[in-house]
Amino acid sequence: MRENPAFDAPSDDEIRRLIRENPSVTLVSNTSDGLVASHYPVVLDESADGIAILSHVGRPDERLHELGQHEVLVVVQGPHGYISPGWYDANPAVPTWNFIVAHLHGVPEILSDAENLDVLARLVDHFEDRMPEPRRMNGTLENAEYAARISAGTVGFRLTATRIEAKWKLSQNRPAETVERIIHELSVGEHYANPALAAEMRRVHPLAVPPQTA
Template identity: 30%
Template sequence: MYIPKAFEVNEKRKLVNFIKDNSFGILFTQNENGPFATHLPFLIDESKYDNGVLMSHMAKANPHWKDLGDKEVLVVFSGPHAYISPSWYGEFNTVPTWNYVAVHVYGEFKVIDDKEEAKKIIEDTVNFYESSLPNPWLVNFEDKFINELMNGLVTFEIKINKVEGKWKLSQNHSIQRQQNLVNGLLSSNKYNSLEIAKLIEENIRLDAHSKE
C-alpha cells in the first residue's frame, strides 16, 4: 500500500484495535487464473507467533482456500471514509480528495486440519460477535445441524508477517485547513463523513497537546 509519511501509522495497539473494530476484511490472493478475493470476518490473536495471527473460516465449496498452503496472502481491513470537497478549505488551489483509514495485513496461509482447533476458531468467532448482544447465542457442537454445517467449512489461520496502517486525514494540511474540513464534513452527512470529522478533530487535539 502506498503510504506517504504523514499518513503512516505503526503503533501496534492502534492497528490491532482497528482490526478488532473493523474485523470484516477481504482476503486477496493471486494464482495462475488471476486475482481472487473473499469477504470474511477475522479474529486476531496477538500472542501467537512473533507478530500474531489472523483466524477465519470459509465455505469448503469456495475454491479460494485450495492450494494456498504456506503462500503469502493479503487481508485488507477498511474503516471510515469520506469525500473531501475543495470548497471546504476556503482557499484557492485546492482539489477534491478522499480521506480514509485502512490496514493491510500480509501473512502465510495455513488450513487448520485439527477438528478441536477448528471448533475453537468457530466458537471464538461466534462469542466475539455475540458478546455485546443482550442474549448471546452459543454454538453447540453436540447439535446434529451444527455438526453437519462444520463439515462444510474450512478454518484457517494467517501467520502475520507485516501490518501496514494508513490514516489519510489531511495531516499534511495546516490546522486551520483541517478544522475547515471538519466543519465541511459535519455539514455533509454522506459516506462516513461524521466519523472522519471525529478522527480529524482527534488529530487536531493531539497536535495541540504536543505543543503545550
C-alpha cells in the same frame, strides 16, 4: 500501496484496533488460475506476539485460493470518505479521499478441525456479545452438535502478518484550521457527514476542535 511517511499508521496497537473494530476483510490470492478475492469476518488473535488474524473460508474457497500454498493479502478497511476542497480555504485545491486501511501479507496456516471449531465459536461470540440475549455457538448441546456438523463445510486458518502496509490518511498535511473545518463537516455537515471518519481524525489531531454551530 504508495508510501507516504505523513500518513503512516500511528502504531501496531492502532492496527490491532482497526482489525477489532472492522472485522470484515477482503482476502486476495494470486493463484495459478489468476487473482481470487473473497470477503470474510475475522477476529484478532490476541495471544500472538505480532499481528495475526483468525478466520475461516467456506468450501470450496480453500481450493480456489490455494489456501496455505502461497502468500495472500488481507485488506482491512476502516472509515473512509470524500473530502471537499470547499472545506479548505480560498486557494485553488482539488478534492481528496480520507481513509484508514491495513494490508496484511502472509501465508495462511490451515487449522485442525478442533481449532477451526474454536475459531468459529470466537467469531460468533465476538458479534453476539452486544446482543441482549447472545446466541452462543456452544450455548446449548443442540447448538453445539449442529455447529460441529456444519463446521465440516468450512476451513479455518490463522494468518500471521509477515509484512504490513498501513495508511492513516487523515489530512495530516493540512493546517489546523483546515482540519477543524473538515472534522466539523464530517461530524455535522449536510452533504457528506461521516461521524466515524471524523472520530478517526480526532484521534490523530487531538487538539482539533470542530467549530461550534450557531
